[in-house]
Amino acid sequence: MRLGGIAAQIRHHGRKDLMLAVFDRPTPVAGVFTRSTAASAAVRWDRSILSGARARALVVNSGNANAWTGGAGSETVEQIVQAVAAIVSCPIRHVFVSSTGVIGEVLDSSKIKNALPRLHRQLTPKNWTAAARAIMTTDTFPKGATRSATINGRAVTINGIAKGSGMIAPNMATMLAYVFTDARLPARLLQRMLRAANRGSFNAITVDGDTSTSDTVLAFATGAVALGFNPTSLRDPRLAEFRAALGSLTVDLAQQIVRDGEGASKFVTISVKGATSSFSARGIAFSIANSPLVKTAIAGSDPNWGRIIMAIGKASQAINSEKLSVRIGPYLTTEGGGVKAGYDESRVAEYMKGDEIDIDVHVGVGRGRATVWTCDLTHQYVTINADYRS
Amino acid sequence: MRLGGIAAQIRHHGRKDLMLAVFDRPTPVAGVFTRSTAASAAVRWDRSILSGARARALVVNSGNANAWTGGAGSETVEQIVQAVAAIVSCPIRHVFVSSTGVIGEVLDSSKIKNALPRLHRQLTPKNWTAAARAIMTTDTFPKGATRSATINGRAVTINGIAKGSGMIAPNMATMLAYVFTDARLPARLLQRMLRAANRGSFNAITVDGDTSTSDTVLAFATGAVALGFNPTSLRDPRLAEFRAALGSLTVDLAQQIVRDGEGASKFVTISVKGATSSFSARGIAFSIANSPLVKTAIAGSDPNWGRIIMAIGKASQAINSEKLSVRIGPYLTTEGGGVKAGYDESRVAEYMKGDEIDIDVHVGVGRGRATVWTCDLTHQYVTINADYRS
Numbered sequence: 001m002r003l004g005g006i007a008a009q010i011r012h013h014g015r016k017d018l019m020l021a022v023f024d025r026p027t028p029v030a031g032v033f034t035r036s037t038a039a040s041a042a043v044r045w046d047r048s049i050l051s052g053a054r055a056r057a058l059v060v061n062s063g064n065a066n067a068w069t070g071g072a073g074s075e076t077v078e079q080i081v082q083a084v085a086a087i088v089s090c091p092i093r094h095v096f097v098s099s100t101g102v103i104g105e106v107l108d109s110s111k112i113k114n115a116l117p118r119l120h121r122q123l124t125p126k127n128w129t130a131a132a133r134a135i136m137t138t139d140t141f142p143k144g145a146t147r148s149a150t151i152n153g154r155a156v157t158i159n160g161i162a163k164g165s166g167m168i169a170p171n172m173a174t175m176l177a178y179v180f181t182d183a184r185l186p187a188r189l190l191q192r193m194l195r196a197a198n199r200g201s202f203n204a205i206t207v208d209g210d211t212s213t214s215d216t217v218l219a220f221a222t223g224a225v226a227l228g229f230n231p232t233s234l235r236d237p238r239l240a241e242f243r244a245a246l247g248s249l250t251v252d253l254a255q256q257i258v259r260d261g262e263g264a265s266k267f268v269t270i271s272v273k274g275a276t277s278s279f280s281a282r283g284i285a286f287s288i289a290n291s292p293l294v295k296t297a298i299a300g301s302d303p304n305w306g307r308i309i310m311a312i313g314k315a316s317q318a319i320n321s322e323k324l325s326v327r328i329g330p331y332l333t334t335e336g337g338g339v340k341a342g343y344d345e346s347r348v349a350e351y352m353k354g355d356e357i358d359i360d361v362h363v364g365v366g367r368g369r370a371t372v373w374t375c376d377l378t379h380q381y382v383t384i385n386a387d388y389r390s
Numbered sequence: 391m392r393l394g395g396i397a398a399q400i401r402h403h404g405r406k407d408l409m410l411a412v413f414d415r416p417t418p419v420a421g422v423f424t425r426s427t428a429a430s431a432a433v434r435w436d437r438s439i440l441s442g443a444r445a446r447a448l449v450v451n452s453g454n455a456n457a458w459t460g461g462a463g464s465e466t467v468e469q470i471v472q473a474v475a476a477i478v479s480c481p482i483r484h485v486f487v488s489s490t491g492v493i494g495e496v497l498d499s500s501k502i503k504n505a506l507p508r509l510h511r512q513l514t515p516k517n518w519t520a521a522a523r524a525i526m527t528t529d530t531f532p533k534g535a536t537r538s539a540t541i542n543g544r545a546v547t548i549n550g551i552a553k554g555s556g557m558i559a560p561n562m563a564t565m566l567a568y569v570f571t572d573a574r575l576p577a578r579l580l581q582r583m584l585r586a587a588n589r590g591s592f593n594a595i596t597v598d599g600d601t602s603t604s605d606t607v608l609a610f611a612t613g614a615v616a617l618g619f620n621p622t623s624l625r626d627p628r629l630a631e632f633r634a635a636l637g638s639l640t641v642d643l644a645q646q647i648v649r650d651g652e653g654a655s656k657f658v659t660i661s662v663k664g665a666t667s668s669f670s671a672r673g674i675a676f677s678i679a680n681s682p683l684v685k686t687a688i689a690g691s692d693p694n695w696g697r698i699i700m701a702i703g704k705a706s707q708a709i710n711s712e713k714l715s716v717r718i719g720p721y722l723t724t725e726g727g728g729v730k731a732g733y734d735e736s737r738v739a740e741y742m743k744g745d746e747i748d749i750d751v752h753v754g755v756g757r758g759r760a761t762v763w764t765c766d767l768t769h770q771y772v773t774i775n776a777d778y779r780s
Contacts, residue, residue: 034703035704035706036700036703036704037702037703037705037706037707037708037709037711038699038700038702038703038709038711039703065696067696067699068696068699068711068724068727068728068729069727069728069729070711070726070727070728071727071728072728073727073728102696103696103697103699103700104695104696104699104723104724104728104729105696105729106728106729213699213700213703292682292767292771292775293775296771296772296775296776297775297776299772299776300775300776302776305494306455306457306458306492306493306494306495307493309428309457309458309493309494309603310426310428310493310603312427312428313424313426313427313428313429313603314425314426315427316425316427317427318427319427319428321427321428321458321460333494334458334494336460337458337459337460337461338458338459338460338461338462338463338494338496339458339459339494339495339496377682377772377776378772378776379769379772379773379776381682381686381772382686382689382767382768382769382771382772383769385682385683385686385687385690386686386687386689386690386692386767386768386769
């Protein structure tokens with residue numbers, strides 16, 4: 001495969017905003033998408049071609065989400081995939097497309113069509129950074145990760161790039177991410193592995209609780225490395241190392257998105273244990289992670305654990321207040337339904353000044369557990385979103 | 391009834407923080423409370439005595455929520471109601487209590503007990519403002535409202551006071567509010583009327599999506615005005631005017647809370663029509679009202695209607711994108727699944743500079759409708775909650 005990114009002048013001048021990846025042969029592909037009922041035209045296209053699909057190209061633009069653009073939006077997608085199909089010499093159903101940026105404005109496809117030939121000539125097998133840069137919106141750094149694994153003794157590689165900074169919330173993919181592996185894997189199995197990895201990575205992060213119309217994660221298995229057997233079962237032990245590497249790579253990309261959360265000054269890990277189920281634990285963890293009062297307290301380095309209790313309480317999940325504990329970093333703040341005896345707030349306040357905050361909650365009713373990642377809510381978030389049109 | 395408020399030095403010095411209302415005789419009372427699973431000790435007490443209860447006194451302190459204070463919290467409540475019962479000469483089960491302020495710190499009841507005799511001597515039938523001031527926390531103004539109505543030809547009055555500014559979200563009462571009427575009404579009927587009014591008022595507002603551990607609405611019918619009949623049915627036409635007045639008063643108090651939302655610079659009314667049900671319409675309306683990206687756009691006077699589409703999309707409620715419309719004030723922004731033909735953003739931008747913003751959404755699938763009220767998300771919200779312990 002070859003890829004790259006250039007400036008097509010879609011919204012801002014002189015900034016990379018168009019990314020293209022081309023596969024040498026029809027490539028098995030898996031995908032998960034936003035659950036928004038206002039999904040963008042690109043998401044609707046990708047969904048319509050995903051089942052049993054092969055991919056020859058992936059084209060992504062930033063600067064305009066082509067979402068809520070009605071019939072014009074669908075026509076734009078058609079024009080884009082036709083232009084890419086003509087350059088790559090493939091059917092349009094082998095072209096996957098994403099768009100990210102402002103919602104509700106018609107995307108001018110001529111800028112993309114004009115830039116495509118030049119971009120196509122620049123593609124190389126190693127141009128990951130240019131590709132990662134071209135899909136950025138309010139992101140402040142390009143996001144990528146790589147992992148190696150062996151399957152049945154054969155060395156394979158997984159590369160991934162992602163974007164996302166605001167409008168990040170847990171309802172399916174919640175941003176754009178693309179994963180590429182040279183392992184020869186069937187699409188159906190790739191889809192099941194992607195879903196499993198997605199649950200513990202992209203679906204376990206939140207910046208602001210707002211879900212995008214464009215969220216997309218696509219995984220491509222280019223097949224350069226033959227595996228010497230025909231993998232069919234997710235539980236095949238020969239796939240264990242690959243699945244772990246895929247999980248690690250997606251968590252890495254997801255955490256990069258949180259670290260680049262709009263206005264974020266701190267990276268926060270919230271672990272909930274002892275819930276009735278993992279579903280219940282996720283509900284409690286996201287209630288804490290999305291609480292504006294918890295997020296502003298973290299921004300202010302305020303060890304205000306009472307707000308964590310508030311967020312646990314509003315989650316409407318079973319808890320045992322007598323057994324519930326909340327730790328901030330290594331410090332136990334509450335147990336037995338009240339403040340811990342001898343609690344020394346000054347030490348926790350000192351810990352809160354750091355830029356990596358761990359919150360560990362045990363709710364004392366079962367064995368369900370979940371971990372989610374988020375960031376704080378700062379003045380800068382308001383500045384980015386109130387003072388400028390993103 | 392008589393009431394008043396004084397400074398008991400509970401948290402801040404020289405600021406009114408203790409409110410007492412005393413009823414001349416055992417008075418029918420109705421109540422709705424937070425659904426938080428971490429409800430405060432005061433809420434648990436009120437709940438335990440509500441059924442079939444009569445009230446002789448209501449005592450409320452600000453500065454400390456007495457929430458998540460374990461056994462010590464329950465003991466504090468007992469000491470407070472015993473002190474009030476001794477002064478008023480009534481059983482402790484006739485004393486209702488609320489506490490609001492910081493969560494997780496033990497409330498020192500001795501300050502309240504010491505201040506009660508002095509406060510009790512100051513009570514008057516008209517001291518509404520002192521009472522409303524004493525229950526404030528981050529509120530910037532005292533909140534009160536009054537309405538008149540006739541029932542069966544008899545003139546009755548409803549007075550109410552409320553507090554609330556942050557940690558305001560729609561899961562039952564979401565703040566403190568107290569409603570008093572001289573109409574002689576049975577408690578069971580009063581409870582049903584309060585529930586109905588609550589749904590369209592206190593349960594239809596949000597500041598930050600965070601639900602308090604202390605939310606309480608209590609209604610008292612002192613019975614000074616005999617009605618000349620025994621009201622039993624909610625649908626009795628002789629109660630229609632009173633019910634309308636109660637609805638109007640609770641909406642007034644709820645809107646005062648939103649207008650005083652932490653850091654709020656604009657008052658926002660969100661109406662959703664055409665949903666499959668009123669439940670679905672509420673889900674969409676609150677998805678818009680709680681979206682940080684919508685709220686920051688409003689703070690920045692940015693007519694970014696694409697974010698409203700995003701918030702509708704993430705609500706996971708049925709919509710018809712072809713029929714969906716979004717109006718900002720009098721301006722139609724989108725129809726037919728895309729931007730309205732001839733849309734002039736400059737006029738909407740001018741409208742957005744005002745401090746009262748109306749957003750009207752029609753989702754085109756049914757007859758369900760709902761209206762909720764909220765405020766914008768400003769730098770001042772972050773300052774209030776990141777820089778100071780509230």
